[in-house]
Amino acid sequence: MTRIGIGIVGGGYMGKAHAVAMSAVGAVFDTALRPRLEMVAASSPESAERYRAAFGFARAAPDWRALVDDPAVEAVIIATPQATHREIAEAAFARGKPVFCEKPLGDSLAAARAMTAAAEAAGVANMVGFNYSRTPATQFARKLLAEGAIGQVTWFRGEHTEDFLADPSIPFNWRCAGRANGNLGDLAPHPINAALALMGPIESVLAEVETVHRTRPGGTVTNDDHAQIMCRFANGVKGHIYASRIATGRKMGYAYEIHGTRGAIRFDQEDQNALWLYRTDDPEPERGFRKILTGPAHPDYAAFCQGPGHGTGYQDQIIIEAKDFLTAIETGAPVWPTFRDGLAVAEVVEAALASARDGAWTRVTQV
Amino acid sequence: MTRIGIGIVGGGYMGKAHAVAMSAVGAVFDTALRPRLEMVAASSPESAERYRAAFGFARAAPDWRALVDDPAVEAVIIATPQATHREIAEAAFARGKPVFCEKPLGDSLAAARAMTAAAEAAGVANMVGFNYSRTPATQFARKLLAEGAIGQVTWFRGEHTEDFLADPSIPFNWRCAGRANGNLGDLAPHPINAALALMGPIESVLAEVETVHRTRPGGTVTNDDHAQIMCRFANGVKGHIYASRIATGRKMGYAYEIHGTRGAIRFDQEDQNALWLYRTDDPEPERGFRKILTGPAHPDYAAFCQGPGHGTGYQDQIIIEAKDFLTAIETGAPVWPTFRDGLAVAEVVEAALASARDGAWTRVTQV
Amino acid sequence: MTRIGIGIVGGGYMGKAHAVAMSAVGAVFDTALRPRLEMVAASSPESAERYRAAFGFARAAPDWRALVDDPAVEAVIIATPQATHREIAEAAFARGKPVFCEKPLGDSLAAARAMTAAAEAAGVANMVGFNYSRTPATQFARKLLAEGAIGQVTWFRGEHTEDFLADPSIPFNWRCAGRANGNLGDLAPHPINAALALMGPIESVLAEVETVHRTRPGGTVTNDDHAQIMCRFANGVKGHIYASRIATGRKMGYAYEIHGTRGAIRFDQEDQNALWLYRTDDPEPERGFRKILTGPAHPDYAAFCQGPGHGTGYQDQIIIEAKDFLTAIETGAPVWPTFRDGLAVAEVVEAALASARDGAWTRVTQV
């Protein structure tokens, strides 16, 4: 067994999730390459020390540069605000270190392009953290679609809906300014990534983007609350994507439904251990959506539990990401979603913004 | 108790539903005005006689004109193909007879306008058959929204999805030609009507309309299979409407979800006896969508059953329509949805078609 | 087409349901034999006249005897309190008239036995009103079981739960006295009937019967609030039945689940248009309970609607009963459930009471 020194930049919500994942992943997946929690960096040395102690890292870094430079840090996880992604990633790649970056890839299309170029120039493992696509259910949905289980696909609808800003009396906070922190920058990448993963490339979009609550106690909101995107996939299929941070009652509405000529698939992350499958080859009186509970028969589930229906949760998705990142490092082969996959999402976001501005169908440009 | 002679034109699917409804409505609602199944007309005298015997009418008409002319027919129900709606309705109104017309109102915007003008010139009861908006659940949803139960509304999503043409090997049939028989003409009016009923007028739309299966055994399909409409309501709220006849697995997907600043509502006609309501004034740890089973506390339910949760079904919606039509005739006061309400739906359909052609936001014009 | 004069005794909740059903059944099912709403009787001539006018009967009877004696009344529906069932039924049978009696069959085992004997001596059509077993879903479940769709059955659980007396502050009323009006007399017959219909005869029971709220404003409760019954079917399968009128939150909890070696079935009347079926011959990764929406492929559905998933409701069950009663009269062949089937339910209730008293397994005696 080989150990690799992991450095995490950022100790908040996602930094913690990755720290936990790196603590557990070896025991869960019996990986050949095992992580060593080497170093954590944060917005200040004091925060870093606090995270070090809380999460069990060997050392705290005075700042992210020291972490990236440290020879014992052999792979870097970026779990900081989006505006900082690019600089950190580029520095790590410059040192030939594999990088796992939280979604979305930087705070603009330009950043995503630069980061992808840096990753590919470095030729090292690079991944983006679209954790929701890691559930056994969604992995299984991808597999079913790839196998043609529902025939020719004819419609896709995806959404990511939460309600953390649904109440207009919630005071202005950091999420309320900066395009990348808005709904389109922050939440929409999830269903866009799902659309790409399940359906393939998006060719053009027609979007509508809106700030519903324009003022909040303490400030004026300058990014969007929700957005809808009509889309045309490269395979000719039409679809609709919706993302919202004001979807009252929805807590984790990462959901999709896909119709095909011989079946249909439905999923909602709020019940993440079930995939609904309809098949027209069932005898007619018995046709119906099957509620398939995930189990060892589905991707990555067996590592967590031998019994079907026992369920995986949010943190387990991050553990699966950790396993995939270690695998990419060990094998040298890219593991989806790479930075290029993250870039594809950024391109759709950019096209959606342009479309909403123009009120017209807009092609998604790909480098 | 007064009896009114009912004439039904058309004895198929919807003609039967209205015949059953008129047979039952008096006993269900103890209406002041009671129907008498006077006459049925169909595409031939032989069919009419068959329907007469099956449904229990007193007489069969040789054709619809004879029915409309017959002095014992005091109110007319039109349950024929859409292309015939206008002529029949105009004839009935010309004789001062109340008319209940199945949705949609005629086969074009011009027809809907002419029919509405005729209805209003006649000054008699006129209604359109949007049966799905008659469930106790959807009536209750309208009431909740009217009372502001979920605060300021911020999003509407509606759909009507079925799968009767999802299989491309289904042969070409009458549904496959004629704009009015297509998905946008036939199914989309349901969720458009729901949108108008729940949210108020639609100001502009941006639509996409598609024939997915362009050829079928026996013919070339000339109308649409599915359509999506981004919409802006007059009250400023944004929304999305989807209608499809190729939505594999969906049998009666008349569904909507509405977000507001203080709550949310969800409904799916496939479980038509439940309305889902979320309220932010519940204490936080107890917040969740409540599955409200319809019962005597909800509109029109008590007439069918004294016990909550016992359920109403498709046919009961038609009985409610029958009660409303009789009420409109008896009281002389309009009962929603009138021909003018049906016209409003046709205007949205027209705008959607224009928008899909132009790929641009299109205003809904109202006469 | 032949018409038969129907007399209904009782104009309350169930009397109305049967009046509506008899108004509608001919149009719904195009029955060969058609009902004529001849006469209604009630607790007083005044009530009878009120019901006559409300439901559209030709005549009101001064009392039930007059109705039974009236030559124009050719078939009798009994929708009165249970204590009166026997006398009315015996009188009707004595005159050779077919009888449809609401469940349960009389107010005691003795009554049920006498009524069954009278029915069989008369040799005319006789049925008991277990309406919940008439849904297309439950009829389809019976068919699936009869075909062995889930292999060898290994477990049955059934319940009927409502909450109309869950609140102890609800005043004492007629439901609170008299064994037949209690939960075991009134509600338990439903799941017992379901158990017999789906599984076959019950051999022995061990029951527990309890009055939870012993006093209510205005009186002392003398019958039970809920009861549980462990049972052993004649086919060797074990099961459990629960009935309650204090099941807070449950409105129409007529529900069952059945396990077999090759599948399972689940149903809940609160979502009466769905049957859940699990089959082990699905490939393992795709196994799951299918939510089958009832449609024209299922028994009796097509008469109400051509589209699947459009749904039937409570009143439709009574219309199905009306069709079955007319069929039994017309054909002379018994239609399930006959009085003998109702008697089988009464025998289980009797055994449950004895078992609860003795705290021991008790055989169900059958005449």
Added chain:
Amino acid sequence: MTRIGIGIVGGGYMGKAHAVAMSAVGAVFDTALRPRLEMVAASSPESAERYRAAFGFARAAPDWRALVDDPAVEAVIIATPQATHREIAEAAFARGKPVFCEKPLGDSLAAARAMTAAAEAAGVANMVGFNYSRTPATQFARKLLAEGAIGQVTWFRGEHTEDFLADPSIPFNWRCAGRANGNLGDLAPHPINAALALMGPIESVLAEVETVHRTRPGGTVTNDDHAQIMCRFANGVKGHIYASRIATGRKMGYAYEIHGTRGAIRFDQEDQNALWLYRTDDPEPERGFRKILTGPAHPDYAAFCQGPGHGTGYQDQIIIEAKDFLTAIETGAPVWPTFRDGLAVAEVVEAALASARDGAWTRVTQV
């Protein structure tokens, strides 16, 4: 931060779960006391070495005695077959070491009693692994009940249903012999523990225990496949418990429903992130079961994720157990469920067996 050396006996299904949990718990909960994966023992030194490498322990033990004796092992987790629990636990307690023992507590009531006595004589931390009661949902249900949220409780129904032996062609294996490996020994303790946790002590039971598939390829089954228990709680409430390993279609049917005079609670582990709550103080037209998605407002959830509805899974339950065990060790105060709580479960199992043998109500004896 203090570290404590953890020794795990057993490296199979549950041993792995505890190893993962001990790897992750510090980072998840920022516990004051942190585990050190010191040693693992298994059925052979070779297995132990394999587990050591896979799970990341410092050392492998030649056998469990060496592990218990090792001074660096400061706390012992027992994850072995039930027949071995007692010996290992007694040895650990004899050395004054805290013990976490997988459920059930030993393979007989005698074993459970001896183990509890040993634990209490040692005066060290002791816990039993009823992991399903650790979900945020079930912890919240306990809290709601303790606060009287649903008024006076009137009924409890609990079950634990899986289907791993539903197919009679599954060959005879170790689960098919030995009372403790049967359904009543292995699965029933889960819902019994739930019943005790949610409702308090059980006073008497009447049970039925059955081996449905008596022979399997390769052997004769000598323990039970499913069992039902009618029970009377010490607080006077009645209930029913069912456990099965042949419940086709059920994968993790740890479920309960509880009725009270002012509300009701429902839960099913197959959708472990939702608790259903009904409250009668909602206005009548809005009453319904609320689907509450677990979130930071519920016990132990926030450590895993800041967002509600993101979900916890099976492995997270074991992490919560690890946190509780560390807390018990650190604080010296007992944390539920202790060995005594595990003993209470064993007493109900014993009473159920006696009752099934006698076919009569049987008191649960408590030491």
